[in-house]
Amino acid sequence: MISSKRPYLVIPLLIEQPTWGGDYILTMKKWIQNPSLMAKKIGQSYELFGRSKLQVNITDTTDPRFAPEMGNAEGRPIEDLGLTEDRDYIQLSRIIPHMPLLIKFTQAAGNSFQMHVKPGTSHERWKPKPESWYYFEDGLISCGVKPGADIGRYKEVCLEIEAMMKDLSAKVQNSDMSISDALRTSKEKIKELNPWQFVNILETKKDDLIDLSEGGIHHSWEEDRTRAPLGNVVYEVQVDVMDPYCTIRSFDQGKIKEDGTIREIHVDDYFRYIDTRADHNDIKYLSRTRKDDNLLTTPYYSLDIIELSGRSPQEISHSFHHLFVKSGSVRVECGDGSVMVTAGHSCIVPGQAGTYTLTSRAPQSVILKTYIAN
Secondary structure, X not given: OOOOOOOEEEEOEEEEOOOOOEOHHHHHOOOOOOOOOOOOOEEEEEEEOOOOEEEOOOOEOOOOOOOOHHHOOOOEXXXXXXXXXXXXXXXXXXOOOOOOEEEEEEEEOOOOEEEOOOOOOOOOOOOOOOEEEEEOOOEEEEEEEOOOOOHHHHHHHHHHHHHHHHHHHHHHHOOOOOHHHHHHHHHHHHHHHOHHHHEEEEXXXXXXXXXXXXXXXXXXXXXXXXXXXXXXXXXXXXXXXXXXXXXXXXXXXXXXXOOOOOOOOOHHHHHHXXXXXXXXXXXXXXXXXXXXXXXXXXXXXEEXXXXXXXXXXXXXXXXXXXXXXXXXXXXXXXXXXXXXXXXXXXXXXXXXXXXXXXXXXXXXXXXXXXXXXX
């Protein structure tokens, strides 16, 4: 067990995505010139999840020894912090037996058409995955089915695309077709079938908040380098459930991996569990508005924003606090120690610490604070 009375830097797990990642995350973290990282396209940085590692010996994110897990950084597993003593952690961990939150910093484009089942749904495979998005930059999404969409025809289109993709995948794996020819064929057929005609295509703006925690709603990050040149740069807060057990896909944008394989598609389940009520598919229903320092609150987690100049005492009345520095630089101090956190990085303060102090080391710093809701 390590001390539960001090903050710890969270070692981010970087996920390389050569087809849809970018350099936004590395640039923000000031790792863009790192020789082992500078040529990589990073799609996601896991800022907190069930297998996060904590840095116990380094206390400053500008220390050249502070490295991501992709760089084989060594750290202590988050379980060593004993967070199960936190009152609200225990309540949620009845559903999720490990660290129950997943916080991802994402740059993505061209994601699959997907949804998660609603909380309370009982299924032998599919588990609910409440999630919410906070946009750092303008983006482009499909979100919800269109009013009056022909759901039967939508399903027929998805099934036709799935059958085609399986056929193309087999041909590539059997060396009967090149992957470039397969991708060209899929692109032409998908353009003709046009699955986007059934869903809302929406432009998102910087600082938009979208709450999908109720589940049942179609969602996808779309790719259009003219309308959204950065893709979708999103701070995601979720309940930590692995994709194979929560993500139901109806269409994967015609993607084929280099080895000819394709991702699993679940058309029947997608249309079995999708919520088609018009009011629930309206982006106004899914959008959230900042209220004072609170960005959003769900039954599973809350996300606050702290705009800081100088010092600010903080009290932990809920579970642990996860702090992500969106801009500036912050010193986090409590009982047994302190850490310095620069933009793009995060730390965790255990609930047992009780109180801590934030000090901005820039004229103003912006911090995102996530904790488990009451």
